[in-house]
Amino acid sequence: MRVDDIHVDTELSDVARLFYGDDFPRISLEYDGNTFAVELCDKRYFFDYSDAVYGIIPAAHRAGRLSKIAVYDALFAYTGRAMAWGALTGVRPTKLFYECLRFGMDNTAAAETMRKVYRVSDMRSAVLDDIINAQNGKVLFSPEYYNLYVHVPYCTTRCSYCSFVSAPIAKNRAQSQEYVGLLCDEIARSKEFLAQNGKKILSVYIGGGTPSALDDKSFDELLAAIGDLGCEYTCEVGRPDTVTAQKADIMKAHGVTRVCVNPQTLNDKTLAAIGRSHSAADFFRAYDIVRARDFDINCDLIAGLEGETVDDFIKSLDGVRALCPQNITVHSLSKKNGSAIRYEPDENSDVGKMLDHSLTHLDGYRPYYLYRQKRQAGNLENIGFSLSDRECVNNITTMEETVGVMACGAGAISKAIENGNITRFANMRDISLYISRYAEKLDAKLDCFRSAFV
Ligand code: SF4
Structure with a gap:
């Protein structure tokens, strides 16, 4: 096999991007069945992967994975840099x-x-x-179960790093009420469909957006449509300025067990700079409201926000840690299309120190799930930490793809997982299109599941 220029190969290009970002040099790769030869900037590197240790790679993936390792080894030899992953x-x-x-x-x-x-x-x-180890006993492989995901694409303001579909709620009140009406119908039809096909709901997750940005009536209507299913039930109330006693009471009344209140940072200057319409004091106030109602709580922090030093990050981590929430999730910033970030987070070398500090200083917590994204600062990861036995089963089973997802709402992606095969179905991303093409797309989604269930 020969690849004259790895720019044409997505997987191999992704390895080069770890070292150079999008602007990487021409690299070629050749494999004669015994040796990999990689040419990079007039240097040629040869690798032999016949050692038994590589026998772990399944035959179907061997050539592809070894090619990536060969490109990585050549880049490591050329630059002298090693990547965490x-x-x-x-x-x-x-x-x-x-x-x-x-x-x-x-x-x-x-x-x-x-x-x-x-x-x-x-x-x-x-x-x-x-x-x-943390996932032991919690990674449920069962076609009998599905997670229910519900998406609310409205927020108070737009964060600079946001790449999600999220409309400002104040300008879209009327639309949000129409949206919730259809979303409730989609939830009811989806639940009914799962039950008719012998599937049970393992957990519920309402994400966004900021679900708590809805008015109280719409929020109550939405949670009533989901109902209290007696399972783990998470609701994101990400923006602390949307958390009120009324919202918390509505969640409690409908069986929500876990909420996400996300400061992202406790530095007010940074909060203003990234376009979040709240202060650190708002976060502490929101935290007290939900803690008083005995929810499990997750707090998100972001490492690598523009202008933040390692000390700034450590102060935020320590401030959240002092509250003892059941879960803390540390994200490393990623610059995605659609976000308004002006700087290159992947060049911020301090992010590695921030993540490493989280991994070594969160006493009493252990990491229980992680995932990586493209263009993530320092080529690192997002890690969820948990107190013992408070791990979020939805996060584990969704991330490990061991339980399928019935997803409702604009841009929500369903996954039917049957006999080891994953079939995905994406709802309309645009909110107006979600509304105008609702009936047609709901039928298509359920048809997709029907075919997967056969
Ligand atoms: S709260 Fe989340 S969804 Fe809303 S604007 Fe910020 S990043 Fe985007």
Whole structure:
């Protein structure tokens, strides 16, 4: 096999982007069945991967994965730089760890394989080991269960780093009420469909957007349509300025068990700069409201916000840690199309220090799930931390793709997981199109599930 210029190969290009961003040099790769030859900036590197350690890679994926490792090894030799996640560019590194376990390895051997085969750093392979231990007994493989996801695409203002569909609620009140009416219908039809097909709901997650940006009546109507299903039930109330005693009471009345109140940072200057319409004091006020009603609480923080130093991040982490929420999620900033970020977060080398600090200083918490995104600062990851036995089952099963997702709302992506096959269906992303094409798209979604269930 020969690839004259890896720019034409998405997977190999992703490896080069780890080192250079989008502007990477011409790299060619050749494999003669024994040796990989990589040409990079007039240098040629040769690699032989016949060692038994590479036998872990399933035959169907071997050539592809070894090609990525060869490009990584050449870039490492040329630049002298190592990446925390080595040659891995995918969203879910844990899947490869589970692949090793299915191969018959124990955790120690699997962690060693992550280091030796995929060039993952000692620290990140240890994180994978911790996560797999935390997920023990919680990664449910059952076609009988589905997670219900409900999407509310409205917020108070737009954060500078946002790439989601999110409309300002104040300008779209009337539309949001019409939207919620259709969303309630989609939820009812989806629940009925799952029940008719012998499926149970494992957990519920209302995300966005900011669901609590809805007016009280719409919020109540939405939660009533979901109902109290007696399972783990998360509602994002991400913007602290949308959290009121009334909203918290509505959630309690409808069976919500877990809420996400997200400061992102406790630095008021940064909060203003990134376009969030609240202060750190608003966050503490919102936190007290939901804590008083005994919800499990998750708090999101972002590492790598523009202008923030490692000390700023540590202050935010310590401030949240002092509250002892059940879950803390640390995101490393990613610059995506559609966001208004002006700087290059992937060039912020302090983000690695922020993530490493989280991994070593959150006493009493352990990492329980992680995922990576493209163009993420420092090529790092988002990590969810949890107090013992308070892990969010929705996050685990959705991220590990062990339970399917019935998703409702604009831009929501359903996943039918049947017999190991994943079938995806995306709702209309644009809110106006979601409304105008609602009936047609709902039928298409249920048809998609019907075909997957056969
Ligand atoms: S709260 Fe979330 S969805 Fe809303 S604007 Fe900010 S990042 Fe986007």
